[in-house]
Amino acid sequence: MSGLLAFARFEVLRLLGSWKFLAITLGFPVIFYMLFLRDENAGKIVDGAVPWRVYLMVSMCSFGALVAALNAGGSRLSAERASGWSRQLRVTPIPAWSYVGTKLASSMLVVLPVVALVELVGMAFGGVRLGFGTWIELTALLWVAAVPFAGLGIFVGFMVNAETAYPVVTALMFLLGYFGGLFNPVSHMPHTLQTTARILPSFHQTSLGLALLDGRSFGISDTFVLAAYAVAFGLAIAWKHRVEESRGLA
Amino acid sequence: MSQANGPFVLVPDTFIPASPWEAVGGDPALRFDDVVRRYGHHVALDHLNLRVDRGETVALLGPNGAGKSTTISLLLGLLRPHGGCVEVLGMSPRRAVAQGRVGAMLQTGSGTGLPPGVKVASVLQLVRRLYRHPAPFELTVERAGIGALLGRPTHRLSGGQAQRVRFAVAIAGDPELVFLDEPTAAMDVESRRSFWRMMRQFGAEGRTIVFATHHMHEADQIADRVVVINHGHIVANGPGATIKAAVASRQLRFVTGQPDERLLDQLEGVTDVVIRGTGVALNSLDADATIRALVHSGVAFRDLEVTGAGLEDAFMALTGCDEDADEERKR
Numbered sequence: 001m002s003g004l005l006a007f008a009r010f011e012v013l014r015l016l017g018s019w020k021f022l023a024i025t026l027g028f029p030v031i032f033y034m035l036f037l038r039d040e041n042a043g044k045i046v047d048g049a050v051p052w053r054v055y056l057m058v059s060m061c062s063f064g065a066l067v068a069a070l071n072a073g074g075s076r077l078s079a080e081r082a083s084g085w086s087r088q089l090r091v092t093p094i095p096a097w098s099y100v101g102t103k104l105a106s107s108m109l110v111v112l113p114v115v116a117l118v119e120l121v122g123m124a125f126g127g128v129r130l131g132f133g134t135w136i137e138l139t140a141l142l143w144v145a146a147v148p149f150a151g152l153g154i155f156v157g158f159m160v161n162a163e164t165a166y167p168v169v170t171a172l173m174f175l176l177g178y179f180g181g182l183f184n185p186v187s188h189m190p191h192t193l194q195t196t197a198r199i200l201p202s203f204h205q206t207s208l209g210l211a212l213l214d215g216r217s218f219g220i221s222d223t224f225v226l227a228a229y230a231v232a233f234g235l236a237i238a239w240k241h242r243v244e245e246s247r248g249l250a
Numbered sequence: 251m252s253q254a255n256g257p258f259v260l261v262p263d264t265f266i267p268a269s270p271w272e273a274v275g276g277d278p279a280l281r282f283d284d285v286v287r288r289y290g291h292h293v294a295l296d297h298l299n300l301r302v303d304r305g306e307t308v309a310l311l312g313p314n315g316a317g318k319s320t321t322i323s324l325l326l327g328l329l330r331p332h333g334g335c336v337e338v339l340g341m342s343p344r345r346a347v348a349q350g351r352v353g354a355m356l357q358t359g360s361g362t363g364l365p366p367g368v369k370v371a372s373v374l375q376l377v378r379r380l381y382r383h384p385a386p387f388e389l390t391v392e393r394a395g396i397g398a399l400l401g402r403p404t405h406r407l408s409g410g411q412a413q414r415v416r417f418a419v420a421i422a423g424d425p426e427l428v429f430l431d432e433p434t435a436a437m438d439v440e441s442r443r444s445f446w447r448m449m450r451q452f453g454a455e456g457r458t459i460v461f462a463t464h465h466m467h468e469a470d471q472i473a474d475r476v477v478v479i480n481h482g483h484i485v486a487n488g489p490g491a492t493i494k495a496a497v498a499s500r501q502l503r504f505v506t507g508q509p510d511e512r513l514l515d516q517l518e519g520v521t522d523v524v525i526r527g528t529g530v531a532l533n534s535l536d537a538d539a540t541i542r543a544l545v546h547s548g549v550a551f552r553d554l555e556v557t558g559a560g561l562e563d564a565f566m567a568l569t570g571c572d573e574d575a576d577e578e579r580k581r
Binding site for chain 2: 002003007084087091092246
């Protein structure tokens, strides 16, 4: 057990010690929030009942979670597989699942401060005012809803090699962000794109957060879709891990 | 798993040094009973039998693709056999690994085998914490000779330095048994020499070491016993000197402008490279393959000469059967 904890600590410290990782995961959502906020629409009501600046805060929390999870999992995992490190860990006493397990856990752990930071920026610069309990609820909700992203990150890390991981992760980040309605509310999109958005986890994560704030009932369908994505990525990772293990590569 | 091991020993083990690990139990360090491993239709290991006693240093010698890496992967539980049984320290390989009694240096291709963007010291500290009874940090650093590298990030290490750090990672848990898969690949002559000095010292403490190599002289100089593998069979098994005399590999001699030792050494079948000015002598376990690889490598050579008995002939002389030669003809 102490071995696992040491490994988890090592992983998190590595993530937090990487300037590149911090710059990307903290920089993107905060800069985008500030840029889009300067829009004269800041107070306009969008997507139901929330003002633009509130919508943007939630969607940038989603985007931040997406960026953090994909970068923590995807690019790093494939780099470590290419270097042979993941295989080296397999011949140490920690159990076979602990590599993937620790990666998932550390991805989730770095999502939390990103969500909190975007919320702080929303509070300080976007003038978003919520009750203390609602802040906590929103943070917890957006955090848990990031599980599919963490799964996606790990899956991408398994599927692509070290050279293509970075472009693939970046592409996924912006595709899921744009088509999931994180940069522009879904209601502002053409009809076909609205349909596309509804199948993406990024849309449902934002929608879940917005449902909490605009007084709609709790997003049951959002929860269902996100859970389905989490299970699907979990199974995909388990399958890939098994295949690799039978070849002696995992 | 029964304890029957007698009939599988091809050559009596004559070298059994006194070792602190021997007191732990009567099981051999490792045992392969009739092990088969396939990749699709290709048979990588064909009913392999092998036993290594505690305290022995054994070399697995053979050309690329002979089955050396497969053997090591099986010994570490990274692969499972399709037939037969593999035991390490009297238990399943995975269990021995989980108990922290085994250390390994795997082949990593072009990678460093280390996590990118971290200092050497923190990698070593982490690996120590994964074991229940690790060796003292300072001792591992000293054994692997990486004192000067501790503050360096892993992606700023040369090939030879990374190899030394990987050796430190392999021995950080103070294992009884160490597996090294081509540990000196991509090292220059000097780092290769210092690496083996280090290894010999580590082995002298009574640990069991099994390493794979395609260098006849490395196997001969370092190991107590050499096991020659080819096409998934053990074709010879005995002290280095015996094997060396029996397995008189072919020698290729030619002249080339600027001989690149690292490149020549990596050619298929090559076990030894000697360069004198523009003259090159290669010892090869498979002269045909080496010549093909040489042509393919684009090295401009002339005056090629091939001398010495073929490996298959040597194996026949050694094992008294021409099973391998038969198989070769069938292919």
